[in-house]
Amino acid sequence: MLTSFLQDKQLTIALDGEIDHHSAQRIMQQIGGKIDQFLPASCILDFERVSFMDSSGIAVVLNARRRMNELGGSVILLNVQPQPMKILCSAGIEQIAKIS
Amino acid sequence: MKTENFMRLEFPSHSANESFARQAIACFAAQLDPTLDELGDIKTAVSEAVTNCIVHAYPDCIGIVTMKAKILKDNVLQITVRDHGCGIPDVEKARQPMYTTGGSERSGMGFTIMESFMSDLKIISKPGLGTTIQMKRKLSRKGVRP
Ligand SMILES: Nc1ncnc2c1ncn2[C@@H]1O[C@H](COP(=O)(O)OP(=O)(O)O)[C@@H](O)[C@H]1O
Ligand SMILES: [Mg+2]
Numbered sequence: 001m002l003t004s005f006l007q008d009k010q011l012t013i014a015l016d017g018e019i020d021h022h023s024a025q026r027i028m029q030q031i032g033g034k035i036d037q038f039l040p041a042s043c044i045l046d047f048e049r050v051s052f053m054d055s056s057g058i059a060v061v062l063n064a065r066r067r068m069n070e071l072g073g074s075v076i077l078l079n080v081q082p083q084p085m086k087i088l089c090s091a092g093i094e095q096i097a098k099i100s
Numbered sequence: 101m102k103t104e105n106f107m108r109l110e111f112p113s114h115s116a117n118e119s120f121a122r123q124a125i126a127c128f129a130a131q132l133d134p135t136l137d138e139l140g141d142i143k144t145a146v147s148e149a150v151t152n153c154i155v156h157a158y159p160d161c162i163g164i165v166t167m168k169a170k171i172l173k174d175n176v177l178q179i180t181v182r183d184h185g186c187g188i189p190d191v192e193k194a195r196q197p198m199y200t201t202g203g204s205e206r207s208g209m210g211f212t213i214m215e216s217f218m219s220d221l222k223i224i225s226k227p228g229l230g231t232t233i234q235m236k237r238k239l240s241r242k243g244v245r246p
Contacts, residue, residue, distance in 0.1 A: 018119060020118045020119065020122075021118060022115035024205070025205065052143065055148060055151075055209040056151065056205075058207035058209055059204065059206055062204070063204065063205075066204075086144075091207060091209050
């Protein structure tokens with residue numbers, strides 16, 4: 001189970017391990033479930049402990065963004081390590097989610 | 101081109117084998133002293149190719165995936181990933197960024213990533229017979245042997 005906390009309508013979810021097609025569906029479901037439960041104004045995905053990500057991770061971010069769009073909120077990506085950053089940039093993710 | 105070393109792996113298209121294939125190629129590539137960055141690119145490209153076999157080639161069954169790697173001269177690593185699945189009807193279309201037949205769980209960026217992280221990406225596919233992906237990467241040999 002992914003750890004998360006809510007503060008001032010801001011939901012932070014800590015992702016970890018390797019995000020590939022094998023793990024992505026479970027991660028997407030958990031992120032979706034947490035957003036539906038807390039209805040936050042913004043959703044922060046903390047990538048600090050994500051050691052590897054392939055294009056399946058792009059779909060994870062896009063799905064979170066789609067759900068947050070429905071709530072009129074935004075998605076922010078935090079502490080992205082070099083390898084996942086390369087994947088996110090190749091997909092032009094900075095245009096749809098804020099990276100800080 | 102003279103082959104310096106090679107390996108060949110076969111495994112069923114279970115999604116748990118995505119990480120197995122990444123670790124295997126990383127171990128094989130280690131003899132070329134890759135940098136962390138190079139290793140990340142190679143693992144990503146293999147992850148994309150193998151995932152495509154699992155997700156697209158064999159959508160409703162388990163089939164065999166074959167991964168081969170060769171070390172060619174001048175520190176070039178050549179990787180081949182092959183399936184005997186459904187094949188790709190229009191390869192040019194499949195290569196386009198964001199093109200996917202996989203719905204919202206896929207991004208359509210797999211081939212784009214393989215193309216930009218590796219060189220000489222070749223896609224050979226016949227509907228009904230399967231797909232072979234071949235790609236190369238020249239290593240700078242600036243890495244440190246682990
Ligand atoms: N090994 C394969 N067998 C059959 N179809 C494939 C294969 N690899 C790729 N494809 C097709 O090419 C499309 C694009 O692949 P890709 O760029 O990796 O994006 P994605 O996997 O996110 O759909 C896939 O949606 C699929 O239709
Ligand atoms: Mg793919």
